[in-house]
Amino acid sequence: MRTSTESLGNQLMTEFDRMLKVLNHVTEHADAIPGKELPQPELDESQCRHTAGLMRINHTGEVCAQALYYGQALWAKDDQTRTHLHRAAEEERDHLNWCQARLDELGAQVSITNPYWYMHSFAIGSLAALFGDEISYGFVIETERQVESHLQEHIDDIGEQDPKSMAILDQMRLDEIRHGNDARNAGGVELPEPVKLVMTGMSKIMKFVSYRI
Numbered sequence: 001m002r003t004s005t006e007s008l009g010n011q012l013m014t015e016f017d018r019m020l021k022v023l024n025h026v027t028e029h030a031d032a033i034p035g036k037e038l039p040q041p042e043l044d045e046s047q048c049r050h051t052a053g054l055m056r057i058n059h060t061g062e063v064c065a066q067a068l069y070y071g072q073a074l075w076a077k078d079d080q081t082r083t084h085l086h087r088a089a090e091e092e093r094d095h096l097n098w099c100q101a102r103l104d105e106l107g108a109q110v111s112i113t114n115p116y117w118y119m120h121s122f123a124i125g126s127l128a129a130l131f132g133d134e135i136s137y138g139f140v141i142e143t144e145r146q147v148e149s150h151l152q153e154h155i156d157d158i159g160e161q162d163p164k165s166m167a168i169l170d171q172m173r174l175d176e177i178r179h180g181n182d183a184r185n186a187g188g189v190e191l192p193e194p195v196k197l198v199m200t201g202m203s204k205i206m207k208f209v210s211y212r213i
Helices: 008-023 045-074 079-105 114-130 133-161 163-185 193-212
Strands: none
Touching (some): 008 045, 008 114, 045 079, 045 114, 045 163, 045 193, 079 163, 114 193, 133 163, 133 193
16 A cells, blocks of 8 residues: 555656656667667668567556556555565666667657556556555566567568667567566466457557557
8 A cells, every 4th residue: 555654746746746747758778778889770761660660669668567557556555566666667767768768769759648648557557556566576577478469570570681780689578578477476367368458459559559659
């Protein structure tokens, strides 16, 4: 549960500040980005546009991950769970940074729908946390499983034509696997199939929209 030493209003203001920072993120720590040392690939206009669309999807996915974890952490039942979720959110922030950097290199913009997806994911995270930490961790497990799946699809799609994007996506995929395993080891349970199907459906909508705008 939320700490009693800080009012709900103050905590909500903190979350609003976090949202603004995520939505207005600029690239930082460029020297720590996977594949930074690799030369820029020679992509034609179509390849560049397609890769930018895929990286925009992944950027929006990381916006959603930030919101989901912070929403869960706000209503977590104990401090250990809250700390775990905040740590996961910080690691996902690295992914956000990597995707932002690659979009910058490709001369592309982030999705204009990111504010909606942040608020949507924060609400889902908050709702999940109200059902207890096991269910909350279950959402982490399923989210990371779906993210890992679409990252692998993007890796297969891009192939060897863009080693810089590949380096970012492959490291993200490995990190997502670890996050899912950490949530499972922390006591997360498998979600009911109808919930998984709804999550899959929303993910498809997000990918369809973010690829384009």
